[in-house]
Amino acid sequence: MNLLETFRTGLDAVLTHRLRSVLTVLGITIGIAAVILTVGLGEGAQQQVGSEISALGSNLLTVTPGSATSSTGIRGGIGTASTLTVGDAAALASKVVAPDINAVAPATSVQETLVAGTQNWTTTVVGTDPAWLTVRGRSMAEGRFLVAQDLASRADVVVLGATTAQELFGVRDPVGQTVDVAGRPLTVIGVLQPVGSSSAASTAANPDDQAVLPLTTASALLFSGASRNAVSQILVQATSAATLSAAYQETDAELLNLHRVATPAQADFTITSEQQVLSTATSVDRTLTVLLGGIAGISLVVGGIGVMNIMLVSVTERIREIGLRKALGATPRVIRRQFLVEASVLGTVGGVLGALLGIAGALVLPHLISNPIAVSPAAAAAAVAVAVALGVAFGVYPADRAARLEPIDALRTE
Amino acid sequence: MSDEGPAAPDLRSDETAEVVVDRTAPHPIVGVPVIEVAGVWKTYRxxxxxxxxxxxxxxxxxxxxxxxxxxxxxxxKSTLMHILGCLDVPTAGTFRLAGDDVRSMSEEDLAQVRNRRIGFVFQQFNLLATLSAWRNVELPLLYAGIERAERRRRSLASLERVGLADRVDHRPGELSGGQQQRVAMARALVTDPDLILADEPTGNLDSVSAGDVLALLADLHRSGRTVVLITHDTEVAAAADRVVRIRDGRILAGAPVGAREVR
Structure with a gap:
C-alpha cells in the first residue's frame, strides 16, 4: 500500500469522524493561536518600547554628579555631590572640544508646588536652557519654549507639561496665565506637546507632568548659596546613535580634564546612556515574551495530549476495524502509518487554522486593546511546524497500540 | 454424510474433476493440500x-x-478457524497452508498470506460502515498494493459475481443482512484466494438470506474454490461435501482424512 493510499485512508477516517476531528483540531487551533498572539504581543511591546525610547533619543547621554566608587573606595551615591556646573555644560557644547555632540542642556530639578489661583499642583520643576527641547526630543503644543534671552535676564517665565497645565488650568488656555512658584509669580509662555506616559521606563517621572523654567531663574528662586552654579544633570545629545560612543568618550575626557581628575576611576560624575535603559527595557520585555510563550507552549502541549487522547479513543473505538483490516492483509506498518497520518492531519489542520486565527487576532486585537501585536511570518510558520510535529509525536503511541493489536482479539470484540 | 445437502449430489464428481485442473493452474506443486494441520495444540493462558x-x-x-x-x-472450532486463517499461530504442531509452514512466518508474511491466499467471511459481516460496498470489497486489493483503476474493476466484477452489481455504491447500512454478507463474500473473493474461510456465515441471517449465502458458497465450490465452513448448525454443515466434527479441542469424526494426512 503506497503512501498516497495510506494518506487517503487516514484522511477518510478524519472526515468520517467529523465532530471528534473538529474538537481535536480546536484544541490545537487554540494552542497555536495562543502562541502566535502571546509571542506577537511580546514582540510588539518590545518594538514599541524600542521605538519610543529611540524617539526620546537613543543618542542621549546623561551626566550626573557623583561617582560609582571614590578614590578611597567609598561609594558615593549618584547625585550626592554637586560637582557639575553650568560651565561644564558650556564646555561640552563646544564643537571644537566635542565634535560628536549635537546639543547640551544642563538641568536641575526639584519637586515644588505650583499655585494658579485656587489650584495647587506639586510637580517636578526643571531649570534648564533652550537646548533642553532639542535634547529631550520634545516639541511645543502651544506658545514658545525658553530662549537665551530668558536665561540672561532671569525672566519670570515657565513652560508647562500638558498634564501640569491641565491640572492647574483645566480647560482654560494656560498661555499668558500666572503660576506662583515658591511665592514668585511666573508667566506661562508655552505648553509642551504630550508624549504619553507609556515610556515610563526611560524617565522616572511622567514627562508630561513637569514645569520648565530658565536655569538662572530656577537657581535664584529654588537653589541658594554655593549650589547656584551647580546642576543636577547635564543632558548630552550625540549627533547620531552611531556617534554615541564617540560622544561618550569626548564627554568623559572633557569632564575629567575640567575637573582635573587624573584617572577615570576617580571620576566625580557618572555618564549613562539611554541605550542602557533601552537594553534593560528590552530584556524585561524579552523575559515577558518568554513567560507568555511558556504559557502558550503549555497550552500547545495540552492540545497535543488532546490529540493523543482522541487517537487512543479512536484506536479503542475502532478495534474491530483495525482487526478486520489486519485480517484482510494490512501489516502493522500500514496500520501504524494510517493512524500517524490521521494524527498529523489533525495537527496540520489545527496548526494552519491556529495560524490563521492568530494572524486574524493580531489584526483585530490591537483595535480593542492598546498594545500592538507583531506577528512574524517565521513565527507563524514555526507554530504550524510545531503543530504538525505535535500531531505526529502524540500520534506515535496510539498508532503503535493500533499496529500491535492482535487481529483475533480485535475481531472478537463485540 | 453431506450427501443430503442441496448442492451435494453433483459435487462429488465435480470435485474429482476440478481438483486435477486446479492443482496444475495456480500452484504447480501437484498434490499439495490447501490445508495440512498435524498435531496442532493451542493453549490460552x-x-x-x-x-x-x-x-x-x-x-x-x-x-x-x-x-x-x-x-x-x-x-x-473458532480457534481452529483462527489458525486456519493465519490470524493466530499454533502453540504446538504444524500447519501448512498450500505447503508453506505458517509457524516460520513473520507477522508481515502472515499479513501477506491472509491478504493473498485467504478470503474471510465472518458471522458479523465485518464491513466498514463508512465505506460503500465497492470500497469495502477493494480493501484486500488496497493492501496488496494494486492500483485504483484495477481495484475498482476487480471489485465490481466480484460484486457482480455475488449478484450485487446494482448496489456497488451503497453503504452497508443501506443493505439488508443478506446483501451485506454477499458484499463480504465479494470481498473474500476479490483476491482470488486459495481458501475461503466462512465462520458461521449464516449465523446472523434469516433462512432465505442464509439459503442465498449457502447457494453462493456451493457455487464458488463448484467453480473450483476450496471452501472451509465453520458452523454449529447441522443443516448448514450439510451443504458441505465433507463434515469434520470437533469437540473439546479434538476432531471427533469426519470423512476419511486419507492416507495423505498420516505421514
Whole structure:
C-alpha cells in the first residue's frame, strides 16, 4: 500500500469522524493561536518600547554628579555631590572640544508646588536652557519654549507639561496665565506637546507632568548659596546613535580634564546612556515574551495530549476495524502509518487554522486593546511546524497500540 | 454424510474433476493440500489458568474441497478457524497452508498470506460502515498494493459475481443482512484466494438470506474454490461435501482424512 493510499485512508477516517476531528483540531487551533498572539504581543511591546525610547533619543547621554566608587573606595551615591556646573555644560557644547555632540542642556530639578489661583499642583520643576527641547526630543503644543534671552535676564517665565497645565488650568488656555512658584509669580509662555506616559521606563517621572523654567531663574528662586552654579544633570545629545560612543568618550575626557581628575576611576560624575535603559527595557520585555510563550507552549502541549487522547479513543473505538483490516492483509506498518497520518492531519489542520486565527487576532486585537501585536511570518510558520510535529509525536503511541493489536482479539470484540 | 445437502449430489464428481485442473493452474506443486494441520495444540493462558482450546488436531483439506467444521460452542472450532486463517499461530504442531509452514512466518508474511491466499467471511459481516460496498470489497486489493483503476474493476466484477452489481455504491447500512454478507463474500473473493474461510456465515441471517449465502458458497465450490465452513448448525454443515466434527479441542469424526494426512 503506497503512501498516497495510506494518506487517503487516514484522511477518510478524519472526515468520517467529523465532530471528534473538529474538537481535536480546536484544541490545537487554540494552542497555536495562543502562541502566535502571546509571542506577537511580546514582540510588539518590545518594538514599541524600542521605538519610543529611540524617539526620546537613543543618542542621549546623561551626566550626573557623583561617582560609582571614590578614590578611597567609598561609594558615593549618584547625585550626592554637586560637582557639575553650568560651565561644564558650556564646555561640552563646544564643537571644537566635542565634535560628536549635537546639543547640551544642563538641568536641575526639584519637586515644588505650583499655585494658579485656587489650584495647587506639586510637580517636578526643571531649570534648564533652550537646548533642553532639542535634547529631550520634545516639541511645543502651544506658545514658545525658553530662549537665551530668558536665561540672561532671569525672566519670570515657565513652560508647562500638558498634564501640569491641565491640572492647574483645566480647560482654560494656560498661555499668558500666572503660576506662583515658591511665592514668585511666573508667566506661562508655552505648553509642551504630550508624549504619553507609556515610556515610563526611560524617565522616572511622567514627562508630561513637569514645569520648565530658565536655569538662572530656577537657581535664584529654588537653589541658594554655593549650589547656584551647580546642576543636577547635564543632558548630552550625540549627533547620531552611531556617534554615541564617540560622544561618550569626548564627554568623559572633557569632564575629567575640567575637573582635573587624573584617572577615570576617580571620576566625580557618572555618564549613562539611554541605550542602557533601552537594553534593560528590552530584556524585561524579552523575559515577558518568554513567560507568555511558556504559557502558550503549555497550552500547545495540552492540545497535543488532546490529540493523543482522541487517537487512543479512536484506536479503542475502532478495534474491530483495525482487526478486520489486519485480517484482510494490512501489516502493522500500514496500520501504524494510517493512524500517524490521521494524527498529523489533525495537527496540520489545527496548526494552519491556529495560524490563521492568530494572524486574524493580531489584526483585530490591537483595535480593542492598546498594545500592538507583531506577528512574524517565521513565527507563524514555526507554530504550524510545531503543530504538525505535535500531531505526529502524540500520534506515535496510539498508532503503535493500533499496529500491535492482535487481529483475533480485535475481531472478537463485540 | 453431506450427501443430503442441496448442492451435494453433483459435487462429488465435480470435485474429482476440478481438483486435477486446479492443482496444475495456480500452484504447480501437484498434490499439495490447501490445508495440512498435524498435531496442532493451542493453549490460552488467562491468569494462572491454562486452557487447551485445541488438543492435537489433525486435518487435511485438498484443493477444491468443501469442508464443514462442525461443533458446539466452546469446542475449539473458532480457534481452529483462527489458525486456519493465519490470524493466530499454533502453540504446538504444524500447519501448512498450500505447503508453506505458517509457524516460520513473520507477522508481515502472515499479513501477506491472509491478504493473498485467504478470503474471510465472518458471522458479523465485518464491513466498514463508512465505506460503500465497492470500497469495502477493494480493501484486500488496497493492501496488496494494486492500483485504483484495477481495484475498482476487480471489485465490481466480484460484486457482480455475488449478484450485487446494482448496489456497488451503497453503504452497508443501506443493505439488508443478506446483501451485506454477499458484499463480504465479494470481498473474500476479490483476491482470488486459495481458501475461503466462512465462520458461521449464516449465523446472523434469516433462512432465505442464509439459503442465498449457502447457494453462493456451493457455487464458488463448484467453480473450483476450496471452501472451509465453520458452523454449529447441522443443516448448514450439510451443504458441505465433507463434515469434520470437533469437540473439546479434538476432531471427533469426519470423512476419511486419507492416507495423505498420516505421514
Amino acid at each position: 488467562s491468569g494462572s489458568l491454562e486452557v487447551d482450546a485445541l488438543r492435537g488436531v489433525d486435518l487435511c483439506v485438498d484443493r477444491g474441497e468443501y469442508v464443514a467444521v462442525m461443533g458446539p460452542s466452546g469446542s475449539g
